[in-house]
Amino acid sequence: MKISIVTISYNQEKYLRQCIESILNQEECELEYIVVDPGSKDGSRELVESYGDRIVRVFEKDKGPADGLNKGFARATGDIYGFINSDDFLLPNALRHVTRFFLQNKSDVFVTGGGYTENGSARRTQIHPSRLTPSAMLNRSAVIFQQTTFFPAAMFKQVGGFNTSNTTCWDYELFLNFLTNGARHEVMTDDLAVFRLYEGSISGSGRLEEQYFKDLDQLFLKYVGRNRGFRDKLMTALLRLQRKIIQGH
Numbered sequence: 001m002k003i004s005i006v007t008i009s010y011n012q013e014k015y016l017r018q019c020i021e022s023i024l025n026q027e028e029c030e031l032e033y034i035v036v037d038p039g040s041k042d043g044s045r046e047l048v049e050s051y052g053d054r055i056v057r058v059f060e061k062d063k064g065p066a067d068g069l070n071k072g073f074a075r076a077t078g079d080i081y082g083f084i085n086s087d088d089f090l091l092p093n094a095l096r097h098v099t100r101f102f103l104q105n106k107s108d109v110f111v112t113g114g115g116y117t118e119n120g121s122a123r124r125t126q127i128h129p130s131r132l133t134p135s136a137m138l139n140r141s142a143v144i145f146q147q148t149t150f151f152p153a154a155m156f157k158q159v160g161g162f163n164t165s166n167t168t169c170w171d172y173e174l175f176l177n178f179l180t181n182g183a184r185h186e187v188m189t190d191d192l193a194v195f196r197l198y199e200g201s202i203s204g205s206g207r208l209e210e211q212y213f214k215d216l217d218q219l220f221l222k223y224v225g226r227n228r229g230f231r232d233k234l235m236t237a238l239l240r241l242q243r244k245i246i247q248g249h
Contacts, residue, residue, distance in 0.1 A: 001102060002030040003095055004078030004153070008068040009035060009086035013042045015196065020047075022089035024054055029095035035086075036072040038062045044086075066162035066170035073161060082150040083171075087196045091115065094192040098150050101188060109184050110151035110175070112144070113192035124194065130243065132185040137176050138220055139232065141239035146171040147193040155183055168212040173219055180223065 005023055009016055023033050034056040035048050048055055056075055062068040069083055080102055084090060094113070101111050112132070116124040129145040136142040149171075159177040162170045179185065220228045 001080065001099055002032055002078040003080045003082065003098060003150070004032040004034065004073070004076035006034045006036060006069055006072035006076065006081070006083045007086050008065055008072065008083070009037050009040065009044055009048075011040045011042045011044060012086040013040070013044045013047060015087040016044055016047055019084060019086050019089045020051065020055070022091070023084065024051070025092070026090065026095040027093065029099045030078075031095060032056065032076060032078050034058060034072045034075055036062070036068045038068060063164055064167055066166055067164040069170070070161045070164065073156060076153065079153055080150050081153050081156050084147055084193065088147045088193060089196075090193050091191055094148075094190075097188060097190040097192060101186075102150070102152070105186070107152050107154060108182065109186055110149065110155060110178055111186045111188055112150075113148035113188040113190050115145060115148050115191050115193040115195065117195045117197050119197050127195070129187055131187050132175055132179060134176065134179045134223065136239070137172070137179070138223060139239055140216065140236045141243060143243070144172060144175065145193075145195070147195050148188075149175065151178065151183075155181075166215055168208045168215045169219075172216070176219060176223070 007019060023031070033054065036058040037045055037048065038061045045059060048057055058071050058075060060071065062071055073081060080098065082098070097113065098111070112129045114129065115127050117127060118124050127145050128143060129148070130136065130143040132142050132144065155178055159174065159181055163173050166173050217228055
């Protein structure tokens with residue numbers, strides 16, 4: 001069973017080597033690794049090229065992250081897909097756990113593992129992803145960990161890949177599309193990856209936060225058929241509180 005991993009990278013030489021090494025050094029798995037770079041000027045492309053044919057290179061312009069990911073997966077030949085940002089990295093044996101999971105489960109399932117966030121001081125905080133459902137996602141009560149989420153290639157192709165017009169939560173929309181097309185989501189207890197937070201990152205800086213919530217509102221309208229109102233916001237608050245209480249026990 002082959003796993004295809006796509007990394008999109010743009011001027012991320014500072015973190016890219018750790019990301020690449022964390023993926024290429026995975027053991028007990030059949031791996032295909034694809035790096036998409038739309039035009040870095042910081043030495044990132046030269047770094048990728050130094051790995052030779054261990055990395056499939058997609059060096060062409062794109063219309064943003066979602067489009068870049070689509071371009072990468074268009075080159076993929078694996079049975080299972082995953083995508084890791086250039087400033088994040090996999091933990092040892094992550095893909096062995098993923099391989100084992102998919103050998104034991106049906107093709108209508110995608111999975112998320114555990115892992116950590118890491119700040120600038122290398123301090124790690126455990127992430128506890130939740131099992132995704134359409135209701136939880138639309139009510140914004142789900143805990144999503146994209147870096148540890150893997151899915152069958154056929155599932156990705158069935159929904160047509162990423163929505164390239166979504167500029168902030170393309171992964172959120174992809175997973176929601178899986179669920180509304182009949183897929184099931186499961187959570188693994190194994191820790192698979194580290195999500196790095198720092199001032200220059202999108203998540204760490206919060207510079208796209210306003211657009212992110214606008215995009216979430218558009219997804220709610222698309223799937224529910226109306227705008228998100230006060231009662232929906234109250235439901236979100238209650239569900240999040242319930243999750244914290246459960247985790248506290």
